[in-house]
Amino acid sequence: MMGIVTTISTWLIPCFLLLVLGVxxxxxxxxxxxxxxxxxxxxxxxxxxxxxxxxxxxxxxILRSSGAxxxxxGLIAPILTAIGIPPDIVPLALVxxxxxxxxxxxxxxxxxxxxxxxxxxxxASTMQGSTDTTLYILTVYFGAVGxxxxxxxxxxxxxxxxxxxxxxxxxxxLIFG
Amino acid sequence: xxxxxxxxxxxxGIIYAMFNGTMEEVNKALFESADEAVKLSIGLISILVFxxxxxxxxEEAGILRVLAKLLRPIVVKIFPEIPKDHxxxxxxxxxxxxxxxxxxNAATPLGIKAMEEMKKLSGTDTASRSMITFLAIxxxxxxxxxxxxxxxxxxYNSSSPTExxxxxxxxxxxxxTSALLLDRFFYYRSLRRKx
Numbered sequence: 001m002m003g004i005v006t007t008i009s010t011w012l013i014p015c016f017l018l019l020v021l022g023v024x025x026x027x028x029x030x031x032x033x034x035x036x037x038x039x040x041x042x043x044x045x046x047x048x049x050x051x052x053x054x055x056x057x058x059x060x061x062i063l064r065s066s067g068a069x070x071x072x073x074g075l076i077a078p079i080l081t082a083i084g085i086p087p088d089i090v091p092l093a094l095v096x097x098x099x100x101x102x103x104x105x106x107x108x109x110x111x112x113x114x115x116x117x118x119x120x121x122x123x124a125s126t127m128q129g130s131t132d133t134t135l136y137i138l139t140v141y142f143g144a145v146g147x148x149x150x151x152x153x154x155x156x157x158x159x160x161x162x163x164x165x166x167x168x169x170x171x172x173x174l175i176f177g
Numbered sequence: 178x179x180x181x182x183x184x185x186x187x188x189x190g191i192i193y194a195m196f197n198g199t200m201e202e203v204n205k206a207l208f209e210s211a212d213e214a215v216k217l218s219i220g221l222i223s224i225l226v227f228x229x230x231x232x233x234x235x236e237e238a239g240i241l242r243v244l245a246k247l248l249r250p251i252v253v254k255i256f257p258e259i260p261k262d263h264x265x266x267x268x269x270x271x272x273x274x275x276x277x278x279x280x281x282n283a284a285t286p287l288g289i290k291a292m293e294e295m296k297k298l299s300g301t302d303t304a305s306r307s308m309i310t311f312l313a314i315x316x317x318x319x320x321x322x323x324x325x326x327x328x329x330x331x332x333y334n335s336s337s338p339t340e341x342x343x344x345x346x347x348x349x350x351x352x353x354t355s356a357l358l359l360d361r362f363f364y365y366r367s368l369r370r371k372x
C-alpha cells in the first residue's frame with residue numbers, strides 16, 4: 001500500500017509533463033511561448049500570496065513565541081491525543097474552511113516549525129491540499145448570482161471538510177505513521 | 178471570521194507574553210517571521226511559474242476538453258435536474274476540469290457562469306438542488322496536484338516534496354464522496370420535511 005502510493009506520488013507529475021508536451025508537439029503548438037505566457041500568472045500569484053503569508057506567519061509566531069500556543073495545546077492535548085488527533089494541527093483545521101490563503105500561512109508555519117518530512121508537516125500538507133475553502137466558495141458563488149437562501153449548503157460543505165480532516169489524519173498515519 | 182481569528186492570535190499572544198515574561202521573544206519573532214514569509218513567497222515563484230506554464234500548454238493542447246468528455250457521463254448522473262444539453266452542464270464540466278488541473282483562476286469564472294445558468298433554470302433567489310450539489314463538489318476540492326503545497330515543502334528542503342500527492346488525493350476523494358453523500362442526504366431530508 002505504502003509503496004504504491006509513494007510511487008504514484010513520484011511518477012504522476014513527470015508522466016503528466018510527458019503527456020502534455022507530447023500532445024503539444026503532436027498538435028504543433030508553440031509550447032515554449034505558451035509556457036512563458038502561463039508562467040507570468042505564477043509570478044503574480046506568488047506576489048499576491050505575500051501579504052497573506054506575512055500576516056498569518058507573524059500572528060502565529062506571536063502566539064507561539066509568547067508561550068501561549070504551547071500552553072493552550074498542553075491544555076487540550078490529553079483529550080485530542082486520546083482520540084488520535086495531533087494537537088498541533090488544531091489551528092489549521094479551524095482556519096482551513098474559512099480562508100485558503102490564511103490556511104496556507106498556517107501550513108507554512110507548521111512545516112517551518114516541525115519540518116516538511118515530519119508527521120505534522122506531512123499531515124498539514126495533506127490537509128491543506130485535500131479540501132477547498134468552503135466559506136469562500138459559498139460566498140463568492142452564491143454572492144455572484146444573488147442567492148440569498150443557501151439552505152443546507154453550509155452544512156454539507158463544513159461536514160465534508162470535517163470528513164476531509166479526519167481522512168487526512170487516518171491516511172497520513174497509515175502511510176507515513 | 179478569519180479577521181477575528183487572526184487578531185485574536187496576536188492579541189492573546191501579546192497579553193500572554195506580558196505575564197509570562199516572553200516579550201523579548203515575541204519582539205524578535207515578530208520581525209523574523211515577517212522576513213521568513215517574504216522569503217517563502219519569493220521561493221514559491223519557481224514552482225508556480227513552472228506549473229502554471231505547463232497548465233497553459235495543457236489547456237491549449239485540448240487535454241482539458243478530453244477530460245471534460247470523459248467526465249460527462251458521470252456528471253450528468255450527479256445533476257438529474259439539469260437537461261443534458263443545457264449550457265449549465267457545459268460550464269459545470271469546464272469548472273470541474275479546471276479544478277482538477279489546479280487552475281483556480283480559470284475555474285472561478287466558469288463556476289460563476291454555471292451558477293448563472295442554474296439560476297435561470299430555477300428562477301428564484303433560493304439555492305436550487307443542483308447549485309448546492311455543484312458547490313458541495315467545489316468545496317470538497319478536486320485538485321489532483323497540490324502545487325503550492327509542493328512548493329512550500331521544497332522551500333523547507335523536504336527530501337521528497339511530492340510524497341504527499343498520494344495521501345492528498347485519497348483524502349480529497351474521501352471528502353468528495355462524503356460531500357456527495359451528505360448532499361443527497363440533506364436533499365431528501367428537506368423533501369420529507371416539506372411533506
